[in-house]
Amino acid sequence: MKYxxxxxxxxxxxxxxxxxxxxxxIIKDIENKKPLEGATTAIAFTTLGNTTDTNGFxxxxxxxxxxxxxxxxxxxxxxxxxTIIFPFSDTLTVFLEPDSEELEAVAVSTTRSSxxxxxxxxxxxxxxxxxxxxxxxxxxxxxxxxxxESTGIQTxxxxxxxxxxxxxxxxxxGRYTQILKDGFPxxxxxxxxxxxxxxxxxxxxxxxxxxxxxxxLYGGGSIAGLINLISKTPKNDPExxxxxxxxxxxxxxxxxxxxxxxxxxGITIYAARNTNSAYxxxxxxxxxxxxxxxxxxxxxxxxxFTAKTQLILGINTSFENRLxxxxxxxxxxxxxxxxYYERNKTERISSELExxxxxxxxxxxxxxxxxxxxxxxxxxxxxxxxxxxxxxxTEINYFKKRNKSEWNFGANIVNDxxxxxxxxxIPSRNYIITTLGAFAQNTWDINExxxxxxxxxxxxxxxxxxxxxxxxxxxxxxxxxISSRLGGGLGYKTxxxxxxxxxxxxxxxxxxxxxxxxxxxxxxxxxxxANYKTFFADAKFTLSINQLFFYTRLDNPLVLTYLGSxxxxxxxxxxxxxxxxxxxxxKIGHGPLKLFLGxxxxxxxxxxxxxxxxxxxxxxxxxxxxxxxxxENKWKIxxxxxxxxxxxxxxxxxxxxxxxxxxxxxxxxxKFSLFINFENMLDIRQTRYGAIYTGSSTKPQFRxxxxxxxxxxxxxxxxxxL
Numbered sequence: 001m002k003y004x005x006x007x008x009x010x011x012x013x014x015x016x017x018x019x020x021x022x023x024x025x026i027i028k029d030i031e032n033k034k035p036l037e038g039a040t041t042a043i044a045f046t047t048l049g050n051t052t053d054t055n056g057f058x059x060x061x062x063x064x065x066x067x068x069x070x071x072x073x074x075x076x077x078x079x080x081x082x083t084i085i086f087p088f089s090d091t092l093t094v095f096l097e098p099d100s101e102e103l104e105a106v107a108v109s110t111t112r113s114s115x116x117x118x119x120x121x122x123x124x125x126x127x128x129x130x131x132x133x134x135x136x137x138x139x140x141x142x143x144x145x146x147x148x149e150s151t152g153i154q155t156x157x158x159x160x161x162x163x164x165x166x167x168x169x170x171x172x173x174g175r176y177t178q179i180l181k182d183g184f185p186x187x188x189x190x191x192x193x194x195x196x197x198x199x200x201x202x203x204x205x206x207x208x209x210x211x212x213x214x215x216x217l218y219g220g221g222s223i224a225g226l227i228n229l230i231s232k233t234p235k236n237d238p239e240x241x242x243x244x245x246x247x248x249x250x251x252x253x254x255x256x257x258x259x260x261x262x263x264x265x266g267i268t269i270y271a272a273r274n275t276n277s278a279y280x281x282x283x284x285x286x287x288x289x290x291x292x293x294x295x296x297x298x299x300x301x302x303x304x305f306t307a308k309t310q311l312i313l314g315i316n317t318s319f320e321n322r323l324x325x326x327x328x329x330x331x332x333x334x335x336x337x338x339x340y341y342e343r344n345k346t347e348r349i350s351s352e353l354e355x356x357x358x359x360x361x362x363x364x365x366x367x368x369x370x371x372x373x374x375x376x377x378x379x380x381x382x383x384x385x386x387x388x389x390x391x392x393x394t395e396i397n398y399f400k401k402r403n404k405s406e407w408n409f410g411a412n413i414v415n416d417x418x419x420x421x422x423x424x425x426i427p428s429r430n431y432i433i434t435t436l437g438a439f440a441q442n443t444w445d446i447n448e449x450x451x452x453x454x455x456x457x458x459x460x461x462x463x464x465x466x467x468x469x470x471x472x473x474x475x476x477x478x479x480x481x482i483s484s485r486l487g488g489g490l491g492y493k494t495x496x497x498x499x500x501x502x503x504x505x506x507x508x509x510x511x512x513x514x515x516x517x518x519x520x521x522x523x524x525x526x527x528x529x530a531n532y533k534t535f536f537a538d539a540k541f542t543l544s545i546n547q548l549f550f551y552t553r554l555d556n557p558l559v560l561t562y563l564g565s566x567x568x569x570x571x572x573x574x575x576x577x578x579x580x581x582x583x584x585x586x587k588i589g590h591g592p593l594k595l596f597l598g599x600x601x602x603x604x605x606x607x608x609x610x611x612x613x614x615x616x617x618x619x620x621x622x623x624x625x626x627x628x629x630x631x632e633n634k635w636k637i638x639x640x641x642x643x644x645x646x647x648x649x650x651x652x653x654x655x656x657x658x659x660x661x662x663x664x665x666x667x668x669x670x671k672f673s674l675f676i677n678f679e680n681m682l683d684i685r686q687t688r689y690g691a692i693y694t695g696s697s698t699k700p701q702f703r704x705x706x707x708x709x710x711x712x713x714x715x716x717x718x719x720x721x722l
Contacts, residue, residue, distance in 0.1 A: 234266030250277030290324030
């Protein structure tokens with residue numbers, strides 16, 4: 001009997017051994033056929049799996065006989081699934097396709113090269129087309145919300161009535177951030193007024209953000225960073241999109257975009273009408289959202305003379321009439337207690353010309369020119385400000401790519417001409433600022449793990465002083481999971497009267513800034529970050545972590561000083577500003593679910609010979625969290641929450657902390673989708689925490705705005721894509 005038992009046990013062992021097998025696989029890139037190290041191979045519904053070595057090879061043992069589902073996955077590539085019947089004796093070669101939706105595979109242009117994010121030494125944050133589309137559900141008429149929900153970026157409302165909003169990066173005022181469109185500085189100085197509120201997202205392909213000093217790339221003004229808005233370009237297949245949106249606060253947006261290439265000619269056209277009724281939540285005296293009507297029309301013509309020569313001609317136009325103030329006055333009441341209003345009429349017309357030619361040696365010569373006209377008239381009951389800025393930008397740039405390096409040489413001329421119609425006894429604030437600049441930049445692939453980027457710019461601001469701006473960035477990527485960037489540079493800012501401080505008082509009684517009285521603000525800054533990406537739980541979850549540390553020192557900061565008798569003047573302090581902090585970004589993915597977590601710590605203060613003063617309107621702690629559920633071509637559902645810690649105000653008091661929460665849902669069909677969005681669901685309003693003005697209601701002096709004024713607002717609409 002015992003021999004029978006031994007025989008049966010041996011037979012079962014043999015059967016069990018035969019029922020299990022080993023799988024051998026080699027995973028490669030489908031385009032260049034190179035092996036992919038670190039790719040995950042896993043057997044579905046089991047704990048069996050392995051990762052590939054430097055040769056792209058992996059093996060899995062103990063696989064049960066029969067039909068099995070095998071998953072292959074690596075960051076930056078589309079996952080693949082095979083069904084294989086085991087035993088399987090051959091070594092299988094699998095090719096994975098790069099994922100065009102993966103941000104690392106997207107080429108960026110802000111660094112004046114055509115590298116992908118993974119291979120560029122400068123730290124760039126990218127807001128891609130898909131995210132732009134999601135943010136358009138929340139605010140189709142402008143990019144304010146798009147930027148405010150990014151880690152480390154704060155949008156600050158500088159006017160309680162007009163809603164004018166500025167942007168802060170790394171704890172520095174909005175004037176230290178340069179906003180470009182396709183590399184053109186169209187939103188600088190006076191023309192930056194209301195800029196975020198007049199820039200639509202529908203015709204944008206992506207948004208590229210560099211934090212920290214970037215003046216070497218595009219000249220003065222990029223001390224805190226720069227934001228480059230990249231427009232869509234025409235494709236062979238037509239693209240026709242519309243967004244219709246209505247809000248519970250009386251807003252309506254009608255936006256349309258069309259783009260197509262016809263052989264050697266291509267066109268894109270963006271047109272929009274954005275309106276809002278005067279809106280004030282219950283119990284508030286002044287409008288939280290002004291009444292406005294805005295028309296935007298942006299056509300572009302693309303001429304492809306040859307495969308190597310291309311011309312782009314474009315016009316950007318925007319016309320807006322914005323009226324805010326006492327809600328009773330705007331509603332028709334005319335008694336003596338309700339007379340305050342602020343009217344802003346703006347006219348923005350700018351041209352874009354870009355001619356690009358590629359030589360036989362693969363060198364690329366680019367010529368750019370833009371002319372920008374911006375007029376803004378501010379009317380108050382007892383005051384009028386009427387100013388026009390005409391600016392011109394011309395640049396020539398030569399790019400040459402070699403085997404292991406890239407060179408970029410260029411020169412530009414920037415002319416900024418501001419003229420106003422004087423309505424008070426304040427001396428004329430007219431000015432003409434001309435800047436001549438030249439730059440050189442080199443990107444060197446030292447080896448497969450190190451990329452070094454160096455640059456040098458020399459600017460001469462007529463009537464002020466020259467500025468020499470070196471810059472360096474180093475990228476270290478030991479493997480596909482880990483990368484780190486270290487970079488820094490110098491910057492400067494030319495003094496003008498157009499700052500957040502003067503915007504709050506509508507430039508009333510502000511003396512001119514000029515050479516001899518004011519000097520260039522100068523800075524140096526450094527950033528360091530580390531990235532880690534991986535899979536876990538049998539490749540069912542993806543994890544991405546980015547940690548950034550930053551520091552900027554700003555010397556001779558320009559500060560608006562009260563001289564008495566209602567008069568203000570800008571003065572350069574002998575002190576300096578230190579802005580430092582850290583940003584943490586975490587992204588976790590699991591199938592259709594994505595969780596984004598962000599935290600920003602910012603400490604910014606004025607150091608006056610050891611006496612420290614905290615910079616107003618800068619929350620030390622800011623968190624952002626977004627949970628997205630997405631079923632491709634069917635559903636997009638998102639919930640978000642943002643926390644802002646208490647902020648010191650310019651009058652010495654401290655604003656309280658608050659949370660902002662929202663919810664968005666979109667149902668997609670083939671040609672259209674329906675969306676709904678609930679913003680500020682907790683109905684947070686600064687007017688709940690105290691008065692936003694001092695003095696009488698007919699001559700109010702508005703306090704700093706650190707929290708929303710409009711409270712809970714819902715919106716919804718339809719997207720049509722043909």
